[in-house]
Amino acid sequence: xxxxxxxxxxxxxxxxxxxxxxxxxxxxxxxxxxxxxxxxxxxxxxxxxxxxxxxxxxxxxxxxxxxxxxxxxxxxxxxxxxxxxxxxxxxxxxxxxxxxxxxxxxxxxxxxxxxxxxxxxxxxxxxxxxxxxxxxxxxxxxxxxxxxxxxxxxxxxxxxxxxxxxxxxxxxxxxxxxxxxxxxxxxxxxxxxxxxxxxxxxxxxxxxxxxxxxxxxxxxxxxxxxxxxxxxxxxxxxxxxxxxxxxxxxxxxxxxxxxxxxxxxxxxxxxxxxxxxxxxxxxxxxxxxxxxxxxxxxxxxxxxxxxxxxxxxxxxxxxxxxxxxxxxxxxxxxxxxxxxxxxxxxxxxxxxxxxxxxxxxxxxxxxxxxxxxxxxxxxxxxxxxxxxxxxxxxxxxxxxxxxxxxxxxxxxxxxxxxxxxxxxxxxxxxxxxxxxxxxxxxxxxxxxxxxxxxxxxxxxxxxxxxxxxxxxxxxxxxxxxxxxxxxxxxxxxxxxxxxxxxxxxxxxxxxxxxxxxxxxxxxxxx
Numbered sequence: 001x002x003x004x005x006x007x008x009x010x011x012x013x014x015x016x017x018x019x020x021x022x023x024x025x026x027x028x029x030x031x032x033x034x035x036x037x038x039x040x041x042x043x044x045x046x047x048x049x050x051x052x053x054x055x056x057x058x059x060x061x062x063x064x065x066x067x068x069x070x071x072x073x074x075x076x077x078x079x080x081x082x083x084x085x086x087x088x089x090x091x092x093x094x095x096x097x098x099x100x101x102x103x104x105x106x107x108x109x110x111x112x113x114x115x116x117x118x119x120x121x122x123x124x125x126x127x128x129x130x131x132x133x134x135x136x137x138x139x140x141x142x143x144x145x146x147x148x149x150x151x152x153x154x155x156x157x158x159x160x161x162x163x164x165x166x167x168x169x170x171x172x173x174x175x176x177x178x179x180x181x182x183x184x185x186x187x188x189x190x191x192x193x194x195x196x197x198x199x200x201x202x203x204x205x206x207x208x209x210x211x212x213x214x215x216x217x218x219x220x221x222x223x224x225x226x227x228x229x230x231x232x233x234x235x236x237x238x239x240x241x242x243x244x245x246x247x248x249x250x251x252x253x254x255x256x257x258x259x260x261x262x263x264x265x266x267x268x269x270x271x272x273x274x275x276x277x278x279x280x281x282x283x284x285x286x287x288x289x290x291x292x293x294x295x296x297x298x299x300x301x302x303x304x305x306x307x308x309x310x311x312x313x314x315x316x317x318x319x320x321x322x323x324x325x326x327x328x329x330x331x332x333x334x335x336x337x338x339x340x341x342x343x344x345x346x347x348x349x350x351x352x353x354x355x356x357x358x359x360x361x362x363x364x365x366x367x368x369x370x371x372x373x374x375x376x377x378x379x380x381x382x383x384x385x386x387x388x389x390x391x392x393x394x395x396x397x398x399x400x401x402x403x404x405x406x407x408x409x410x411x412x413x414x415x416x417x418x419x420x421x422x423x424x425x426x427x428x429x430x431x432x433x434x435x436x437x438x439x440x441x442x443x444x445x446x447x448x449x450x451x452x453x454x455x456x457x458x459x460x461x462x463x464x465x466x467x468x469x470x471x472x473x474x475x476x477x478x479x480x481x482x483x484x485x486x487x488x489x490x491x492x493x494x495x496x497x498x499x500x501x502x503x504x505x506x507x508x509x510x511x512x513x514x515x516x517x518x519x520x521x522x523x524x525x526x
Contacts, residue, residue, distance in 0.1 A: 027247040028385060029310040030137065030411060031240075031297065032404075034082070034251065035290060036075070036149060036258035039320025040380045041352075041363030042287055050276070050359055051284045052269065055295035056382065059314055063384030064393035064429060070452065071318055071379040071401040073445045074370050075175055078317040078401060079253070080152035083133045083164055085405030085420030089444040090503045091516040093421075095123055097153035098519045102174040105192070106184060106201035112192050115520075119157040122523045126163060131418045133405050134165030137249035140412040145239045147171055148232045148253040149178045150187075155520060158190030166251075170235045172228075178255055180205035181262040182224040186231065197225025206260040210279045210326035218262065218282070227264050229256060233293055237300050244304045249408070254293070257286040259323025279324040280358060311385040311411060315401070319376040320361030321369035330356040334368070345371050345447060346462045346469075349479070366479045372445035372460050373479055388430040397428045398454040400441040421501075440494075442501035451498040459484075459494040468495065 040046045045057040045065075072078025076096045077088035086093035097119060104110045110118075126132075134144045145168040150156055155174045170188045172178040180203025185194045198204070204224045207214045236252055267285040270276060276284065294314065301307040325332040334343045337356040341348050350367055352360040367373025381399060383389060403422035408414075410426035428434040440453045448461030456474040461467070470484040470491050484491050 027140070027142075027413070028387065028411065029243075029247055029306060030142075030249045030408065031310060031312045032249075032251045033294060033297070033312070033314045034079075034148075034253040035314070035316040035380075036253070036255055037318060037321040037369055038257060038287070038290075038316040038380070039361040039363060039365075039368075039375065040378065041320060041361045041365075042257070042359060043380060045382075046363055046380070048359065050270075050273070051287050053287065053291040055291045055298060056314060058298070059294070059312060059382045059384045062386070062391050063312075063382060063389045064395060064431075066381040066383075066395050066397060066399050066425070066428075068396050069315065069379055069381035069399040069401075070377050070441055070443065071316060072443060073318055073372060073376045075149075075258075075317055076152055076154055077444065081400075081402040082317075082404050083152055084130070085133070085402050085418065085422045087400075087402055087421045087442055087444075087501060089442045089449050089498075089501050092503055094152070094516065096517040097123070097155040098517055099154035099174065099176040101155045101520050102172075102177055103201055112187075115155075116157045116159070116190075118520050119153075119155055120159050122518050122520045123157075123160075127419075129417070129419065131405070131416065132164040133408060134249065134251065135163075136165070136405060136409045136414045136418070137412050138165040138167065139416065140414050141247065142412060143167055143243045143246050143248045144251075145169065145243075145248065146251040146253065147235045147239070149175060149255050149258075150253065153518075158187075161190075168239065171232060171253075172255075177203050178228075179203070179258070179260060181228045181255065182226065183228055186228070195226050195231070197223070199223035203228075204262065206262050208260050208324050208332065210277055210324055210329075215278055218279075229254065229289060229293070233296065236297065240297070240300055240306075241304065244306055247412075249412075252297075253317075254290060256290040256293075257283065259283070259286075259321070261286065261323050263289065276358065277324075277326055277329065279326070283324060284359070308386045311383065311388075314380065314382045316379040317401075318369050319365075319367070319371075319374075319378060320357075322355070322357055322361070345373060346465055346467055349373060350375070351478070364478060370446055372443060372447065372450040374473070374477060376445070377443050377450070383429055385429075390431055393431060395428050397425060397434055398438045398441060398452070399425050400438065440497060440501075442498055444502070449498055449502055451494050451501070453494070457490060457494065459491060459498060461498075470494070 044053045045060045072088050080094045081088050138144045144166050146166045148171045150171045173187045182198045182204030184198045185192050200223050206218045261282045263282050263285045266281050267288045270281040270284045301310050336354045343350045362375030365375035367375035405420050406422045406424040407426050410424040423436050440451050442451045448463035450460040452458045458471045460469050469482045471479050
């Protein structure tokens with residue numbers, strides 16, 4: 001009898017352990033780190049020579065890199081695509097709020113409750129059948145949290161955050177205040193949380209021009225006691241600790257390295273670097289801090305024993321941007337430092353060596369943030385998941401930021417209906433090769449849309465000058481050889497598909513905030 005009981009005990013224990021392991025494998029933790037304005041060229045994994053990013057590089061070495069990944073050309077529409085799974089080229093897909101209203105809490109014009117009401121009454125309620133990024137995980141029993149530069153509009157409400165599936169959040173509910181790094185208040189789950197020692201209504205926003213006077217202003221720390229990224233990291237690590245025994249989805253849209261340049265201290269790596277100006281040292285320190293933070297998150301996962309079954313994804317909202325200028329070095333508006341000619345994204349395209357970018361943050365590509373050139377929309381995408389992803393993998397699958405909703409649905413096992421323009425890249429992620437892939441991806445910009453095909457063709461528009469350029473990216477990643485005259489049929493076919501993705505009207509593919517943006521103060525109910 002005792003032997004039978006022992007056998008029964010061990011059988012039950014084995015089955016319990018097996019089921020527990022199966023459950024753990026089915027429900028990995030997920031961490032999505034969303035860098036702000038970080039081009040591929042800023043990472044040492046992609047050849048950066050001045051700034052070393054060993055922790056992000058290690059993610060690439062221990063996981064998979066997607067070499068053909070794209071995102072939007074600017075913050076708000078890119079984040080809207082990520083969270084909704086919809087293209088930014090169709091103005092009917094989502095609304096973007098205009099900026100600045102939350103600053104008026106500091107000015108005494110509105111209370112938080114009044115602003116929340118104005119935003120909620122100004123925006124069209126989302127379709128009840130829409131499923132958002134956080135919501136996908138939430139419906140699968142995940143604890144969801146978001147920390148940093150929150151959501152997609154230039155002003156977001158608590159109601160939006162809850163509707164999009166976040167159990168917990170902390171950070172800026174507006175992007176304009178997030179241009180400073182010393183906020184007098186942030187938001188925790190709908191409530192204002194004041195930060196002692198930070199007194200600037202503009203959150204300590206600095207000036208971009210490099211002069212002795214501006215240097216003194218940047219380093220005058222009166223009213224600038226607590227740096228926002230430090231607050232976010234405290235909350236990120238605490239969220240992981242609290243939920244280490246449950247499946248969690250953590251979305252970390254960091255401010256770094258978005259400018260204007262602001263950092264509590266210059267990193268020792270750059271203090272004596274004579275190649276850099278003072279403000280370039282500060283910018284490099286912001287990138288270095290982001291890399292150090294990634295290292296802290298990875299170390300925390302290992303210390304908690306949950307590293308093996310945590311999927312960590314690192315990507316960026318758009319391409320590289322330069323947040324400083326100095327006479328003879330970098331000009332704003334951007335100009336060719338050799339000729340003084342202003343870049344126009346067409347006949348005179350921005351390249352790092354012409355624009356004075358010592359970091360070559362776009363990795364040799366044409367254009368920067370706000371452009372539909374490769375430097376504005378091609379971004380790093382790195383994923384690490386030891387239980388599922390073999391080390392050192394590389395994929396050339398065409399991936400869009402609006403693929404994340406479908407992908408997270410697959411990762412979490414969500415079987416509900418999801419309306420999305422995206423496709424899941426889950427199988428590619430774990431080395432099984434995607435059975436479905438995009439024929440093309442489409443993105444908007446201020447000057448017009450662009451389409452990139454899965455075999456490397458790209459048609460871009462410059463509608464203010466009624467121009468169309470055609471490139472074959474495998475041979476011309478710098479977009480220097482326009483082939484539109486040689487291949488008019490290719491232009492015709494791609495223009496047709498682009499038009500279809502822009503709600504049937506090519507002009508609607510121009511992302512301007514007048515077409516799908518909402519002025520909260522003017523359009524909200526009184």
